Amino acid sequence: MKLNCIAIDDEPLALGLISTFISQTPFLNLAGTYSSAVKAMEALGSQEIQLIFLDIQMPNLNGIELARLLHQTNQPKQPRIIFTTAYNQFAVDSYRVDALDYLLKPFDYEDFLRAANKALTYYSQRGQQPAELPQADYIFVRVEYQLVRIALDDILYVEGLKDYLKIHLASTGKAILTLMTMKSLEEKLPSQRFMRVQRSFIVALDKISAITKHTIRVGETEITIGEQYKPALQEFLSKWL
Incomplete structure (x- = not known):
């Protein structure tokens, strides 16, 4: 399984690092990088994206606001979000928009891979569990x-x-x-x-x-x-x- 993902960050160095981490992860496919959430909205409307690595503090439209917009659409194939930020005060906000994980900058590849594996597990389980399987009580x-x-x-x-x-x-x-x-x-x-x-x-x-x-x-x-x-x-x- 390979997950289509994009990275959104207004800091070029941070965006470059995340792009490198994505490229060296076998089950991730980098579909695009964006310096603003506004520019990324076009890509999200034109292709199927499973995972977004999303900075929070950005001009015009910040990461939390973008996540809320996506969360309110109620589309059946919404991308999951992993926040990447230097500010820990947004952790509660990330739960409110059902984020998959929250990476606090600076983070290394081990931290990145742990978060990415959560996405892989999420999509693998969703694809492998038929509806007729018994569920936990x-x-x-x-x-x-x-x-x-x-x-x-x-x-x-x-x-x-x-x-x-x-x-x-x-x-x-x-x-x-x-x-x-x-x-x-x-x-x-x-x-x-x-x-x-x-x-x-x-x-x-x-x-x-x-x-x-x-x-x-x-x-x-x-x-x-x-x-x-x-x-x-x-x-x-x-x-x-």
């Missing part, structure tokens, strides 16, 4: 400075709160707060067991206790169904009616 989410294991059977529903998610649990009656996006969690959850019913809510289908034309009840919580999510829910219900 748990997920891991980041809570503060640790990864917490959550059993799928324990999840009642997920509530989006701007940059955070609240995962409401049946066993404790409480919620776990994690810094991640609805989209990234939705990808982790098996679609046959969980469904997004509005922009800010994902529900466990086996925990639904009642449904009306416009709402779903999970335990004591009533959730309004978003218009764009009604057809998928209706299709699910038609199997039981």
Whole structure:
């Protein structure tokens, strides 16, 4: 497997170093280098790119802003992003746009290769796992400075709160707060067991206790169904009616 990637950095020396690292990595193909995020936007619209090595501090359009734009498009084949920056204060922002990794300058080839291998693993697993393979009965989410294991059977529903998610649990009656996006969690959850019913809510289908034309009840919580999510829910219900 070979991944098409581009490098974006307004510092010529940094851009040259990243380009060299990409060229000497067998599973990476350098499709282009760009000194600004604005120039890179054209390339992203004209060719399929799997991976972006992206500086953050750039004029006109910075790396975080570009990542947000890409993240909001909801395209099925969005490139993954590895940030390359001299500033560690952007680490939290990188989680909010679901970045694959965060390389702090100056970094060496060993650091670069470790991050690149994450991309290779991500695309290899996505390509090799057919939909019918059984999935794990748990997920891991980041809570503060640790990864917490959550059993799928324990999840009642997920509530989006701007940059955070609240995962409401049946066993404790409480919620776990994690810094991640609805989209990234939705990808982790098996679609046959969980469904997004509005922009800010994902529900466990086996925990639904009642449904009306416009709402779903999970335990004591009533959730309004978003218009764009009604057809998928209706299709699910038609199997039981």
